[in-house]
Amino acid sequence: MTIDLLIPLLAATVQAGTPVLYATLGEMVTERSGTLNLGVEGMMLVGAFAAFLASTATGSPWVGFVAGGLGGLGLAAVHGLVTIVFTGNQVVSGLALTILGSGLAAYLGTPYVGANTPGFGHLPLPLLADIPVLGPVFFRHDALVYVSYVLPVLIWLLFARTRLGLALDAAGENPAAAKAAGLSVPGLRWLGVLAGGFLVGLGGAYLSLSYTHLWTNGLAAGRGWIAVALVIFAFWRPGRAVLGAYLFGGVMAFQLRLQASGTVLPSSLLLMLPYVLTILVLLLSSIRGRVKNAPAALGANVEPEG
Amino acid sequence: MRLSIVKRQEPLPGGSFFILAGALVFSLSISALLLALQGKSALGGLYVLWHGAFGAGYALVDTILKSVPIYLCGLGVAVAFRMQIWNIGAEGQFAMGAVGATWAALTFPEAPAALVLPLMFACAALAGGAFAFIPAWLKTRLKVNEIISTLMLNYIAILFLDYLVYGPWKEKRSFGFPMTAQFSDAAVIGGIGGSRLHWGLVVCVLAGILVFVMLRFTRLGFELKASGSAARASRYARMPYDALVWTVMAICGALAGTAGLIETSATVNRLQPSVMAGYGYTAIVVAWLARLNPLTIALAAFFLAGLRVGVENLQLELQVPAAFGNIMEGLILLSVLAGQFFQTYRIALRRRAG
Secondary structure: OHHHHHHHHHHHHHHHHHHHHHHHHHHHHHHHOOOOOOOHHHHHHHHHHHHHHHHHHHOOHHHHHHHHHHHHHHHHHHHHHHHHHOOOOHHHHHHHHHHHHHHHHHHHHHHHOOOEOOOOOOOOOOOHHHOOOHHHHHOOOOHHHHHHHHHHHHHHHHHHHOHHHHHHHHHHHOHHHHHHOOOOHHHHHHHHHHHHHHHHHHHHHHHHHHHHOEOOOOOOOOHHHHHHHHHHHOOOOHHHHHHHHHHHHHHHHHHHHHHHOOOOOOHHHHHOHHHHHHHHHHHHHHHOOOHHHOOOOOOOOOOOOO | OEEEEEEOOOOOOOHHHHHHHHHHHHHHHHHHHHHHHOOOOHHHHHHHHHHHHHOOHHHHHHHHHHHHHHHHHHHHHHHHHHOOOOOOOHHHHHHHHHHHHHHHHHHOOOOOHHHHHHHHHHHHHHHHHHHHHHHHHHHHHHOOOHHHHHHHHHHHHHHHHHHHHHOOOOOOOOOOOOOOOOOOHHHOOOEHHHOOOEOHHHHHHHHHHHHHHHHHHOHHHHHHHHHHHOHHHHHHOOOOHHHHHHHHHHHHHHHHHHHHHHHHHHHHOOOOHHHOOOHHHHHHHHHHHOOOOHHHHHHHHHHHHHHHHHHHHHHHHHOOOOOHHHHHHHHHHHHHHHHOHHHHEEEEEEOOOO
16 A cells, blocks of 8 residues: 555656756766856756757757757856856856856746647656566656666766776866876866766756656756755765755655645745755765865866966 | 967956956847847847936936845855855845844834834844854854855745745735735834935945944954965964854844845835845845955945846836846856956967977
């Protein structure tokens, strides 16, 4: 009996966690290469809108998905320009990026509010979908959820097994040493910023193409900021990012079910849950005393050379 | 010949002015382009924007009134930023200040102004300040990043305000609208000499002087600056870093809370969700544009308030979405950040050796 209630809740957890997972992984790549980009919320919104627009225009959700990534990348490029080329303050630039991104999405999106878009439908994986419990929880979603299963593994491989990953980490940990070793720190940081922005944009695309299938303003609703927090919670490691994202997915799914069940609890108090949880999660990770795993040169710009 | 980047011996004289002018021209051009993209007249739009903000007496009064909450929040944010404490929480502290003041106004509807107004100011400052203690505590005791905690608390505070006006504080005769009862006349901050300009302006002037004096002439101001620019050195000098964090958070919370009070009491006369207009975020733009200086913050606040009022005019006359203002705010801040590069560096043409 309880399992019948639990399985839909867990499936909804995976769905709600997926956009946060994309965004967390994206910000993680950016931060490991040494750049702090607080514009995640803005990049997600621009990604969501670009995805919506491209999917509507072409009728292909996959084109929309890639467009969402490019939208995030485009905004991230502004951050790269301000911080890597012009050595502007990373914190302030990221905040400005969020203001700009949410403004752009709302401004360009206003004529489309409430409009539907061809999105991703459910695609149960053959065989896997029939496994009891695991099947309905993990393998009866849309394609973007499956992509998000592969992504953390790829990112883990990138950092653990490739020279490029090592170089990105070097740009984030010790830019001076990286430069001495003949690496181009600005180049690596650009790569981190753009690749991260692309992933964050994909998270935004998930929101408009899979989660809602229509355009509304303020679609991200703080998920971008939650992703920034989850990078800290995850100690900059892809595996823990999965854990964190699903933790959040769980709270969001639970909160929605509770509202739908007609509880006496006021919805404004229920809506606080994910934000309260974010603070709690940060608190827990800092009590365990391992917050020092941040890339050593995170947030510090590299002086341009003559 | 090739281009190279050379560090300046001294900052570019008058640089701030050129950077700001350049950033403005750049941001306005992009904004005009965006207007044209939606089939609106670009130059006409910019004119409507300017005219709505600064073009007539009525518009100027609107702009001045809107600078009040932005100035107070910007002042608070600047105090925290001076110490490199990235308090993004002015928005939430503003909400809690509005809630605190409303509690006082609703609890004592019969009280005379001489009692209820001071009580409201105290409640707003306390509520905003106490709310800012949460991230201060999290940061100093548990090393929780203040950017995230203050941001999350913004969402929480706004939802708490919503909860109150949709629930326990809702006016019974409001036809279902989420709002409290109107404040008694005694709880409303009135106009100066019958004009639309209210006494909140005087509060701004006093707060500005206080913060200026504190930053410029007191030990506290010096310690803030030192802890911001050289955290480690200041610890060696036995400056109480944690106590300073609590202090700047309290100051910012109290100022933002006061802004919430003034907006609720003087402008709306009751608490409703629309008091939350994102002044706390605009304050960050203002503080940074003004380089955290209390006097220039007044100018920047006036300018960005004008932008908001102008955008309202654009909304009315050309049906441009309100988000246009956010785009301009973001663009101006980003281009100023990028432009500051030219204050420390210059591009030189260099002949290739050999």
